[in-house]
Each structure stands twice: as structure tokens, then as C-alpha cells.
Amino acid sequence: MTVRIKVKNAETGATVEMELEVENTIDEVIESAATFWSKDMGAYVLRKGKKVLRGGGSLTESGIRADDVLELIPDPEGG
Amino acid sequence: MARPKIVGETKRPLGEKEPPPSSGLGPHPWLSEQSRSAHQQRVRSGAIFDVYLSRVGEEKIRSHAVKEAPRRLEVMGFLLGEACTWKGEAYSVVRDVVTTELRSSSSKVRFDPKAFPKLFHGLDDSGFDYILVGWYHSHPGHTCFLSGTDMETQRSMFNQPYHVALVIDPINRDIKTFRLRDDGYEETMFAVFDPLHDVAANTKGARTRRLKVTPVMQPGH
Numbered sequence: 001m002t003v004r005i006k007v008k009n010a011e012t013g014a015t016v017e018m019e020l021e022v023e024n025t026i027d028e029v030i031e032s033a034a035t036f037w038s039k040d041m042g043a044y045v046l047r048k049g050k051k052v053l054r055g056g057g058s059l060t061e062s063g064i065r066a067d068d069v070l071e072l073i074p075d076p077e078g079g
Numbered sequence: 080m081a082r083p084k085i086v087g088e089t090k091r092p093l094g095e096k097e098p099p100p101s102s103g104l105g106p107h108p109w110l111s112e113q114s115r116s117a118h119q120q121r122v123r124s125g126a127i128f129d130v131y132l133s134r135v136g137e138e139k140i141r142s143h144a145v146k147e148a149p150r151r152l153e154v155m156g157f158l159l160g161e162a163c164t165w166k167g168e169a170y171s172v173v174r175d176v177v178t179t180e181l182r183s184s185s186s187k188v189r190f191d192p193k194a195f196p197k198l199f200h201g202l203d204d205s206g207f208d209y210i211l212v213g214w215y216h217s218h219p220g221h222t223c224f225l226s227g228t229d230m231e232t233q234r235s236m237f238n239q240p241y242h243v244a245l246v247i248d249p250i251n252r253d254i255k256t257f258r259l260r261d262d263g264y265e266e267t268m269f270a271v272f273d274p275l276h277d278v279a280a281n282t283k284g285a286r287t288r289r290l291k292v293t294p295v296m297q298p299g300h
Contacts, residue, residue, distance in 0.1 A: 004086070013090075019083070021081060032083040032084075033085075039236075047199050049199065050203065074211070074237075077188070078228065079229060
């Protein structure tokens with residue numbers, strides 16, 4: 001089944017609309033958004049509300065539904 | 080199985096908005112005499128600052144850095160606000176800051192991966208439609224500059240003209256803001272503003288904002 005979700009770029013406020021299947025994984029969502037915005041996917045986490053979305057779990061397993069708005073959050077390092 | 084497909088992007092334009100009024104501006108208490116003089120000169124000239132840091136945000140950052148200074152631990156967090164333009168000039172407004180538990184030493188700092196939910200709670204609790212206009216972190220006793228690690232973070236995450244890197248040294252009582260420029264970085268000028276004077280945020284057509292003034296840490300100074 002195909003669904004559409006939105007992913008917000010927390011650094012700019014831009015939002016992409018993404019079409020995907022419920023079997024797609026969280027990593028694939030992060031990779032797609034990060035690639036679109038020329039980001040290193042390993043340096044970001046995805047959130048839905050207060051929940052961190054990680055890894056190879058599918059959208060269904062992660063509780064993602066059509067029209068959800070997720071947010072791509074940077075995981076910075078200072079030195 | 081098909082890979083995710085991006086079917087469209089909606090960009091957030093920079094808002095054309097008057098900066099906080101000079102009557103509500105002040106220099107940071109840790110600025111040097113030279114920087115304080117430059118601040119006053121800019122206020123008198125009417126030129127806009129590169130960054131406007133709310134008093135609430137400034138106090139949270141300073142308290143956070145000072146709290147961990149005795150152990151020489153770096154601290155870090157996000158700067159929440161908006162990117163604006165006024166008469167063709169861009170500037171950033173930091174309305175609030177958020178952080179969470181950290182994994183830090185005297186020379187490195189990251190968010191604790193287990194503490195992201197607390198960070199997200201802070202983002203949701205900010206009460207306005209923020210963007211991350213940058214990040215802050217401390218250099219306890221190391222002065223204020225951008226290290227190689229900091230530059231990597233700035234280049235990969237905060238590479239828009241309005242993005243700010245705020246560095247605070249609670250041992251030497253120094254604070255500076257930076258942004259990328261060409262292959263390196265440059266210091267920018269910032270002012271601390273009192274949101275109560277920020278009439279621009281409440282002008283006709285602006286979105287209503289209600290900031291929660293709830294310091295997350297006890298002042299350690």
C-alpha cells in the first residue's frame with residue numbers, strides 16, 4: 001500500500017512530501033530526505049512527536065501513518 | 080519494493096520583519112570593552128545586528144555552561160528561532176534554546192542518544208513554529224572559536240547564511256557568535272533583546288507566539 005507523508009527539515013523549515021510503501025524502512029526515509037537535502041544521513045535522527053524513529057523497522061512497525069509529519073533532526077558534535 | 084519517492088518540496092521563505100527595537104537591546108554582559116563599544120556604535124547607527132538573542136535564551140545558555148564549568152565539561156544545545164530579512168538584510172532571531180542530557184568531556188560534546196525524547200519534548204514545548212537557526216556549545220577555558228569538529232558540524236548541518244554557531248567560554252567569561260564564510264568562518268555581531276520589547280513579533284499579520292519562560296537549569300553564577 002502506498003502512502004504519503006511529510007518530512008520537515010528542522011534546519012530550514014522546508015518540508016518534502018514523500019510517497020512510499022508501508023514496507024519501506026525508517027532508514028530509507030532518512031536516506032531519501034538526507035540525500036534530497038545533501039545531508040549525511042548518519043548525522044540525523046527522525047522524530048515523530050517525542051519518539052525517535054530508527055533503523056530497519058518498517059513504517060507499519062514504527063507506527064507511521066498516511067499524512068504524518070516527521071522531522072529530520074541534526075545530531076551535532078562539538079569539540 | 081520501490082524506494083521512497085519525493086514528490087514535492089515546500090520551502091520556508093525568510094520573513095520580512097523589523098528587527099527587535101533598539102530600546103530593548105543590550106550587549107551581552109561578558110562582552111569585552113571593545114566589543115561593547117562596537118555594539119553601542121551599531122545601535123547608534125541604526126544598522127541591524129546579525130543575530131538577536133532573547134534574554135531568556137541567553138540566560139539558559141549561560142546557566143548551562145556555568146553549571147558544568149567546575150567539571151570542565153562542554154555543554155551544547157539548539158538555538159530555536161526564525162530567519163528574517165529587513166530592507167534587504169538578513170538576520171536571525173534566537174527566541175529560545177533547548178538541550179537534553181549530554182555525553183561530554185572537556186573537548187567533546189554530543190547529545191546522549193538515549194535522551195532525544197527529552198530534546199523533542201523541549202522542541203514541542205517551545206510554543207512556536209521554530210527553525211533551528213543554529214547551535215550553541217561551550218569551550219570551558221579554551222576561548223571562543225570554531226574547532227575542526229565544530230566546522231564539520233557547521234558545514235554539514237548549519238550552512239545557510241542565517242545559521243549561527245554560538246560558542247561560550249564560562250571560565251574566561253567570553254561568548255561569540257560565528258557563521259560560515261567562504262572556506263572558513265567569521266565572527267558576527269549579536270545583541271541580547273528583551274522579548275517584551277519585540278513589537279515586531281506581534282505586529283499585524285505576524286503569527287502569535289507565546290514563549291514559555293521556564294529556565295531548565297538553576298543559575299550557577
